[in-house]
Amino acid sequence: xxxxxxxxxxVILELQQIEIDYCTFCQGIxxxxxxxxxxxxxxxxxxxxxxxxxxxxxxxxxxxxCPICNKKMHKIQAxxxxxxxxxxxxxxxxxxxxxxxxxxxxxMGSLHKENEILILLKDIFTNKLK
Amino acid sequence: MWELIxxxxxxxxxxxxxxxxxxVLLGYLIGQAFxxxxxxxxxxxxAIFVWFIxxxxxxxxGSKIMLTVSNAKEITPDVxxxxxxxxxxxxxxxxxxxxxxxxxxxxxxxxxxATGRTPDDAAIAVTAGLLAKLNRDELQGVVAHETSHxxxxxxxxxxxxxxxxxxxVLISELYLRTLFFSSSARYRSDSKGGGQGQLIMxxxxxxxxxxxxxxxxxxxxxxxxxxxxxxxxxxxxxxxYPEGLAAALEKISGSTQDIxxxxxxxxxxxxxxxxxxxxxxxxxxxxxxxPISERIRILRSMAGGANFTSYQQAxxxxxxxxxxxxxxxxxxxxxxxxxRPPASGEDIEADMKQSRRDLGNLMMAVNQYTFIDCPCGVKxxxxxxxxxxxxxxxxxxxxxxxxx
Ligand SMILES: [Zn+2]
Ligand SMILES: [Zn+2]
Numbered sequence: 362x363x364x365x366x367x368x369x370x371x372v373i374l375e376l377q378q379i380e381i382d383y384c385t386f387c388q389g390i391x392x393x394x395x396x397x398x399x400x401x402x403x404x405x406x407x408x409x410x411x412x413x414x415x416x417x418x419x420x421x422x423x424x425x426x427c428p429i430c431n432k433k434m435h436k437i438q439a440x441x442x443x444x445x446x447x448x449x450x451x452x453x454x455x456x457x458x459x460x461x462x463x464x465x466x467x468x469m470g471s472l473h474k475e476n477e478i479l480i481l482l483k484d485i486f487t488n489k490l491k
Numbered sequence: 492m493w494e495l496i497x498x499x500x501x502x503x504x505x506x507x508x509x510x511x512x513x514x515v516l517l518g519y520l521i522g523q524a525f526x527x528x529x530x531x532x533x534x535x536x537x538a539i540f541v542w543f544i545x546x547x548x549x550x551x552x553g554s555k556i557m558l559t560v561s562n563a564k565e566i567t568p569d570v571x572x573x574x575x576x577x578x579x580x581x582x583x584x585x586x587x588x589x590x591x592x593x594x595x596x597x598x599x600x601x602x603x604x605a606t607g608r609t610p611d612d613a614a615i616a617v618t619a620g621l622l623a624k625l626n627r628d629e630l631q632g633v634v635a636h637e638t639s640h641x642x643x644x645x646x647x648x649x650x651x652x653x654x655x656x657x658x659x660v661l662i663s664e665l666y667l668r669t670l671f672f673s674s675s676a677r678y679r680s681d682s683k684g685g686g687q688g689q690l691i692m693x694x695x696x697x698x699x700x701x702x703x704x705x706x707x708x709x710x711x712x713x714x715x716x717x718x719x720x721x722x723x724x725x726x727x728x729x730x731x732y733p734e735g736l737a738a739a740l741e742k743i744s745g746s747t748q749d750i751x752x753x754x755x756x757x758x759x760x761x762x763x764x765x766x767x768x769x770x771x772x773x774x775x776x777x778x779x780x781x782p783i784s785e786r787i788r789i790l791r792s793m794a795g796g797a798n799f800t801s802y803q804q805a806x807x808x809x810x811x812x813x814x815x816x817x818x819x820x821x822x823x824x825x826x827x828x829x830x831r832p833p834a835s836g837e838d839i840e841a842d843m844k845q846s847r848r849d850l851g852n853l854m855m856a857v858n859q860y861t862f863i864d865c866p867c868g869v870k871x872x873x874x875x876x877x878x879x880x881x882x883x884x885x886x887x888x889x890x891x892x893x894x895x
Binding site for chain 2: 362369370371372373374375376380383385386484485486487488489
C-alpha cells in the first residue's frame with residue numbers, strides 16, 4: 362500500500378495481532394477498518410465509532426485519497442473541545458492520521474471511548490511520541 | 492484407468508476438430524472479406540498459424556506462460572505447509588510420479604487451476620482467496636479435482652482446446668475492432684471498389700466473428716464439462732469425501748469477485764469461470780446451464796461409496812439423463828470405497844481463523860515483503876519497493892537493516 366500523502370510504500374507494523382500501516386517518510390498512520398474491528402471486537406462498535414465522527418467538509422485542508430478505494434476522504438473532527446481534523450474514508454475503509462495528529466489526540470485525551478485504540482497506538486509509537 | 496482416459500479422449504477429439512473447423516471457417520471468411528481474390532486462403536493460413544504459434548509457445552515454455560500471465564508465483568513448502576501437505580497427500584493417493592509444483596495467485600477471488608504437459612511436469616495454482624476461504628476438507632477437494640485433471644491427462648488437451656478458443660476469440664475481436672475503427676474512413680473513400688460480392692462476404696465475416704466465439708465456447712464447455720464431471724468423480728475417489736469438494740464449489744461459485752489477471756485465454760482453465768461480471772457475455776450464456784449447482788447436487792447425492800459407479804448413479808439421478816458420463820470401462824470399478832468422516836467442527840473453526848490470519852502474511856511473502864522481528868515485539872513488514880536500506884522501529888527506536 363502506498364502512503365496517500367507522499368506516495369511512498371508503507372511499512373506494516375504488527376503488534377498483538379493488529380496491523381497498522383505506517384509511512385516512515387512522512388510519519389502518517391493508516392488504520393484499517395478491519396483492524397479497528399479486531400481491536401474493538403465487533404462490526405457494530407466500529408460502525409458506531411466511525412459514524413460518531415463529525416464530518417466537516419468546510420475545512421480547507423487538502424483532500425487526500427483513501428489508500429484502498431482511492432476516493433477522496435472526508436475531513437472529520439475527532440475529540441470534543443478543540444477537535445483536531447483527521448481523514449476518514451467515505452465508505453469506511455479506515456482512518457488516516459497525518460504526522461503529529463496522533464500525538465495531539467493522545468495529549469488531548471480525545472477519542473475517549475476508543476481507549477483501546479489509543480493505548481495500542483501509544484504503545485506501538487512509543488519512541489516516536491517522545 | 493487407462494481405458495477410461497482413452498474413451499474420454501476419443502469423445503473430446505471429435506468436438507475438438509469441430510472447434511478447429513470454426514477457426515478455419517472464420518479465417519476464410521475474414522480473409523475473403525478483405526480480399527475477394529484468394530484472400531480466404533491467406534486468412535485460413537494466418538488463423539492456423541496464430542493458433543500454431545500460441546501452441547508452440549505453450550509447449551516449449553510448458554506451463555510457464557499460463558502461470559506468468561495469471562501472475563502466479565511458485566511457493567516452497569514452508570510458505571504454506573497446509574496446502575503443500577494436501578498436494579503431497581493427493582499425489583500419493585493418485586500415484587503421480589512427481590509432486591506438482593504449487594503456485595499461488597495473489598487475488599482474493601477463490602479459484603484454482605492445473606496446467607502442464609505431462610504428469611511429470613504439472614503445476615497446480617490456487618488463489619490466495621481460496622486458501623483464506625476454504626477449510627482443510629474443502630481445500631483437499633479442490634486439490635483432488637486438479638490432481639485428477641493431471642492424472643486423467645486433461646491438462647495438455649485442455650490447453651490445446653483452450654488456446655484454440657482463445658485464438659478464435661482474439662481473431663474475432665481483432666476483426667470486429669479493425670472494422671469498427673476503420674469503417675467510417677473505408678466507406679467514404681472506398682465505395683467504388685469491392686462491390687456487392689465483397690459486401691456479402693463482409694456481412695458473413697461479421698456474423699461469423701460474432702457467432703464463432705460463442706459456438707466455440709459452447710463446444711469447449713461440452714469438452715470440458717465431461718472432463719469436469721470425471722475429475723469430480725476422481726476427486727471423490729481420491730478423498731473419499733464428496734462433501735469437501737461440494738462445499739468448496741459452493742463457496743467458489745458464491746464469490747462475486749473477479750480475478751484481475753484472468754483473461755479470455757486463461758479463463759477456461761479455472762475450476763470455476765473467473766470472469767463473472769465484466770467477463771464476456773458468453774459466460775452468462777453458459778452459466779444459464781447450471782453446471783456448478785448441478786455438480787454440487789451430484790456430489791451430495793452420492794450414496795454408494797466413493798467409486799465411479801456411485802458417481803454415475805448420482806449423475807443419472809440428478810440430471811435425469813440415461814447417458815454415461817463415466818465411460819463404461821470406469822463402471823467396472825465397483826471397489827467399495829467407504830466415505831471418510833469430516834474433520835471435526837472445532838478443527839474447522841480454528842482452521843478458518845488461522846487461515847484468515849495467514850492470508851495477509853502469505854500475500855506479503857509471495858510478494859517479496861521482508862519480515863523483521865524487532866526484539867521489542869513489533870513485527871515490521873517491509874514492502875519490496877521500500878525506498879530506504881534501513882527502517883526504524885517506532886516503538887523502541889532500533890534501526891533495522893532491510894536485507895536486499
Ligand atoms: Zn476507501
Ligand atoms: Zn522495536
